[in-house]
Amino acid sequence: MADGTPVFRVPEEVTITASDLDTQVGQAVVAARRSPHPVFWVIAACLLVIATASVTRTGSGPLDGIAMGQMSGGAGARGVFALAGQLSKNTYGVYVVDTDALTIWAYEYLPQKGCMRLAASRTWRYDRYLESHNVCDLPPEKVEEMVELQRKYRLEASDAESSQP
Numbered sequence: 001m002a003d004g005t006p007v008f009r010v011p012e013e014v015t016i017t018a019s020d021l022d023t024q025v026g027q028a029v030v031a032a033r034r035s036p037h038p039v040f041w042v043i044a045a046c047l048l049v050i051a052t053a054s055v056t057r058t059g060s061g062p063l064d065g066i067a068m069g070q071m072s073g074g075a076g077a078r079g080v081f082a083l084a085g086q087l088s089k090n091t092y093g094v095y096v097v098d099t100d101a102l103t104i105w106a107y108e109y110l111p112q113k114g115c116m117r118l119a120a121s122r123t124w125r126y127d128r129y130l131e132s133h134n135v136c137d138l139p140p141e142k143v144e145e146m147v148e149l150q151r152k153y154r155l156e157a158s159d160a161e162s163s164q165p
Helices: 038-056 140-163
Strands: 013-017 028-032 080-088 091-098 103-110 115-123
Touching: 091 115
Parallel strands: none
Antiparallel strands: 013 028, 080 091, 091 103, 103 115
């Protein structure tokens, strides 16, 4: 108002008397009556549509039973994968695995320079054929030779067994 007194606006109210609530006589409860915001009606309608669709679904769709993040082709993973990891006590980097080329690389992060450096790489093409081995400094070429010797030895042993009377 013009005289400086504040004006308060009170929303529409509904008064429920004590006799309506079976409480003590003379008490009154005041409840403000407001209609829900339209957003709540939109959310309720969307939930109703989703619930109806999930109940009435026939299950004959092409993607039925398959999770979208689930791999659907075979038991083995194919492609190139990158995994962050710790290379040593204070060194972090990225391991890159190529399952098609049977190779692994390790890149070291150098925070002083803000770049990545190739720390190691290795193919396991022949490693998987070794039955029993534990040496640190063994190049893939040497492993290939060992696998060939192992195969040759097994072939000779099986030939010797089959030729004995």
